[in-house]
Every structure is written in C-alpha cells, then in structure tokens.
Amino acid sequence: MVFQSLMLLARNKGPDEFWRKRKIFRIAAHFIGRRRNCYSIAIRNVHRALVYSSKGRALKKADMRALWETRLHAASEEHGISRYILHEGLMRSNILLNRKTLMDLAVWEPRTFKALSIIALARTKQDGLNSVQHLDMPDGIITRGMLK
Amino acid sequence: MSIIQRSQQWGTFARIWHLYDAKWQDPYLSAERIKMYLMGLYKPIYHPLNDCGDHVVVINSYDIALRGDEWRRRAYFHHTGYHGGASWTMAWEVHKKNPTMIMNKAVYKSMKGNLQRRYSMQRLHIFKDENVPENIMQNISNQIKQLRPVPLRLDEIPPQEVAEFPKLVKYPENYIAQ
Numbered sequence: 001m002v003f004q005s006l007m008l009l010a011r012n013k014g015p016d017e018f019w020r021k022r023k024i025f026r027i028a029a030h031f032i033g034r035r036r037n038c039y040s041i042a043i044r045n046v047h048r049a050l051v052y053s054s055k056g057r058a059l060k061k062a063d064m065r066a067l068w069e070t071r072l073h074a075a076s077e078e079h080g081i082s083r084y085i086l087h088e089g090l091m092r093s094n095i096l097l098n099r100k101t102l103m104d105l106a107v108w109e110p111r112t113f114k115a116l117s118i119i120a121l122a123r124t125k126q127d128g129l130n131s132v133q134h135l136d137m138p139d140g141i142i143t144r145g146m147l148k
Numbered sequence: 149m150s151i152i153q154r155s156q157q158w159g160t161f162a163r164i165w166h167l168y169d170a171k172w173q174d175p176y177l178s179a180e181r182i183k184m185y186l187m188g189l190y191k192p193i194y195h196p197l198n199d200c201g202d203h204v205v206v207i208n209s210y211d212i213a214l215r216g217d218e219w220r221r222r223a224y225f226h227h228t229g230y231h232g233g234a235s236w237t238m239a240w241e242v243h244k245k246n247p248t249m250i251m252n253k254a255v256y257k258s259m260k261g262n263l264q265r266r267y268s269m270q271r272l273h274i275f276k277d278e279n280v281p282e283n284i285m286q287n288i289s290n291q292i293k294q295l296r297p298v299p300l301r302l303d304e305i306p307p308q309e310v311a312e313f314p315k316l317v318k319y320p321e322n323y324i325a326q
Binding site: 073074077078 | 192193
C-alpha cells in the first residue's frame with residue numbers, strides 16, 4: 001500500500017475488521033464454547049495457546065532427549081556398562097553417533113548396539129578409566145592401541 | 149508378518165515375571181531396583197505410554213534389613229481423617245503387624261505419583277517368606293540380583309569349621325573375653 005501523506009497513514013485502519021477477526025477465529029476453531037465464538041474471549045485464549053505452543057516446541061525436544069537417555073540407560077545396562085561409559089567410549093573411539101541414532105540401534109538393531117557397547121567398554125578399559133576397573137576386557141576387540 | 153517376526157514381537161512385549169529375594173536387603177534401596185522392572189525402565193523399548201512393565205515377586209520380606217537403628221527411629225504416619233486421628237507407628241511395630249508393608253510402601257514411594265503408579269503396584273507381589281503359591285511360582289523366569297550378598301552368621305557356620313580355623317592369638321586358660 002502506498003500512503004501519499006502521513007495523514008492518510010494515520011487514517012488507515014489496516015485490513016477489514018471481518019478478515020482481521022477471521023484470522024483469530026480460524027486459530028480458535030477447535031476451542032470449546034464461547035472461547036471460539038466471542039472475539040474478545042477468543043483473542044485472549046489464542047494468545048495463551050500460541051504461548052503454550054512456543055514453549056512446547058522447546059519442551060518437546062527436552063522430553064525426547066530424556067526419553068532417549070532413559071532408553072539408552074536401559075540398553076547399556078543390559079550389556080553391563082553405564083550410559084556414561086557408552087558415550088565416553090564411543091567419543092574416544094571417534095564413533096560420533098547421537099542419542100537418537102544410538103537409541104534406534106538399541107531398539108531395532110540390538111546386535112549392532114551390542115557391538116558398539118563392547119567397543120566402548122574396550123576403549124575405556126584400554127584408557128584405564130576407574131569406573132570400568134571391575135569389568136573384564138571383552139574378547140575379540142582389536143584397537144589401534146594394541147596394533148602398535 | 150512371518151512367524152519369526154510374530155514370535156519376536158511376542159517375545160519383546162510379553163510380561164516377564166521376576167523374583168527378588170529381599171533377605172538382608174535395604175527395602176528403600178531395593179525399591180529403586182524393583183521399580184525399574186515394575187515400570188519396564190530396564191527395556192530399551194520403554195515409553196511412559198506403552199504398557200511394558202513386568203511382574204516382580206518379592207520373597208522373604210520378613211527378613212529385610214533397615215540401616216542403623218531405623219527400626220526404632222523411622223515412623224510411619226497415618227491419619228484417620230477425624231480430629232486427633234493422626235498416628236505415628238514405628239517401623240518395628242509396622243513390621244510386626246504386617247511383614248510386607250514396609251517393602252510395599254518403599255516401592256510405592258519410589259515411584260512418581262501418577263495414574264500409572266497404582267497399576268504398576270498391582271504387578272508387585274510380596275511374600276513374607278519363601279512360601280509362594282504354585283500358580284505364581286510357575287510364571288517366574290528371571291531373578292533380580294540382590295543389592296549385596298547375604299552375610300554368613302557365625303552360628304550358621306558348622307562348629308567343626310570354626311574349631312579348625314587357624315588361630316592368630318592363643319589366649320591363656322584363665323583369660324576372660326569381654
């Protein structure tokens with residue numbers, strides 16, 4: 001829109017009232033009772049709903065991360081190591097898999113995950129971490145440190 | 149779905165029955181471990197909305213061990229709802245009345261208070277001794293490791309073995325041990 005003077009800009013009320021309100025009612029369409037039919041109530045609830053959805057986007061990521069960690073804890077305990085040993089061992093072996101991928105492997109490819117957990121344990125054992133001192137070195141793992 | 153995948157599915161989601169021997173174990177620390185099995189937290193397929201919790205059968209709850217003098221110190225609170233209806237019962241007294249109650253409450257308190265908790269508790273079966281009904285015993289397929297080994301008491305060791313144990317000090321005949 002082109003305004004030829006400030007006066008005209010000030011007089012301009014924006015889009016038509018019907019269309020302005022319709023945008024809000026469209027968002028409030030699934031609310032119940034007067035919250036979807038009366039504009040002054042609908043707008044309040046739409047604002048609140050939009051705030052919730054903004055916060056929810058961050059919460060969803062945190063929730064998923066917590067779920068992955070719970071599942072990884074279960075999966076690595078199954079093979080006798082803690083989740084921290086799994087992460088530490090994989091990082092030291094330069095196997096850069098994130099939580100989601102590791103969790104997917106643990107659920108859908110349990111043997112692959114078992115191999116990864118054995119590698120993590122062998123690497124941490126080889127590096128002499130205190131928390132794995134009581135565990136036995138797994139068989140059949142050849143690392144660069146052994147080759148020399 | 150092939151028959152292998154079908155049985156794999158069945159094996160993944162079947163309820164497992166676990167046995168836990170509570171003899172000489174701390175009920176509050178054991179509860180943290182039992183909770184993992186009741187809620188299915190030990191499975192990589194865990195999800196709060198998926199029904200993957202298992203059954204746990206706890207035996208020998210009469211022989212649980214509380215730390216220090218907690219039998220005398222720890223109080224269990226109850227309120228009837230009427231005025232002056234509050235009562236505090238010591239742990240030893242609760243245990244005397246019902247040998248499964250301390251274990252039951254410990255597991256109940258270890259879980260978060262949500263709608264699922266009551267249903268998880270229904271999968272917990274506590275027995276004061278080793279007499280478990282046959283229909284429960286035949287379901288069991290796994291044993292949960294105890295938190296710490298049960299120590300052997302001196303009076304349980306055969307007297308011959310005690311007599312043959314090498315002595316470091318030979319006390320004189322007239323020595324009085326305090």
